[in-house]
Amino acid sequence: MKRIGLTLLFSAALVFTGCKNENQTAADRVDEQTNMTQGKDDAGADDTSMENRELTVNIEPRSGSNVSGTVTFQEENGEVTMTAEVSGLAEGMHAIHLHENADCSAEDGSSAGGHWNPTFEDHGEWGDANGYHRGDIGNFDVNSEGKGSITFTTDKWCIGCEDKTRNILNKAVIVHDGVDDYTSQPSGNAGTRVGCAEIKE
Ligand SMILES: [Cu+2]
Ligand SMILES: [Zn+2]
The missing domain is CATH 2.60.40.200 (Superoxide dismutase, copper/zinc binding domain)
Known part of the structure; x- marks a missing residue:
């Protein structure tokens, strides 16, 4: 029983970590897109x-x-x-x-x-x-x-x-x-x- 309990706990931890990583990646992507958009705006606003x-x-x-x-x-x-x-x-x-x-x-x-x-x-x-x-x-x-x-x-x-x-x-x-x-x-x-x-x- 104890071993099963530990395995379940470990699996749950894995799932949680997996979700967390996914969220971080998505957040990073949003950051990148924001930076790219800002770069474009700057270029359009000031040709120099x-x-x-x-x-x-x-x-x-x-x-x-x-x-x-x-x-x-x-x-x-x-x-x-x-x-x-x-x-x-x-x-x-x-x-x-x-x-x-x-x-x-x-x-x-x-x-x-x-x-x-x-x-x-x-x-x-x-x-x-x-x-x-x-x-x-x-x-x-x-x-x-x-x-x-x-x-x-x-x-x-x-x-x-x-x-x-x-x-x-x-x-x-x-x-x-x-x-x-x-x-x-x-x-x-x-x-x-x-x-x-x-x-x-
Ligand atoms: Cu050539
Ligand atoms: Zn040619």
Whole structure:
């Protein structure tokens, strides 16, 4: 009898703890939602709060590569400057783009989708009068030690603004094994995706 009584008590305690945890989680969710809503309100009320934003994301290896690195985005006075520092690449030119999904989960980087193209233009060299994707950053050079970097500044991007044709949040940076020929559709024939970074805060 005593043993049964203890077991019942223990079970009751478990149930109680379970409920308590559930309640805490729900409360946490409410807190998060409140914070997110407040953040949005602030942004809408004061546009200057969107300026001078900075974000650094890590490049992860894909397709069996040894690629690593960082990409920093800085927004100032209506322009975003991207600085990418990459290592573990073969010597020579490599393509780098923004792709449409902040999802690097696939081993070959395919989950990042196609080039980010919010203005529905053809693939091309940045600034081409015939059109280009807003993710068509271009190519950068890698030295004999496998290291390369690129700095790119544009007023066609923003970090977290309301304009969907400019907002780079929730996109991905993809580094390719090959070179962007700026001509082939839809992605410049840049080859295997060897590095990927999700642009998330
Ligand atoms: Cu690409
Ligand atoms: Zn493109």
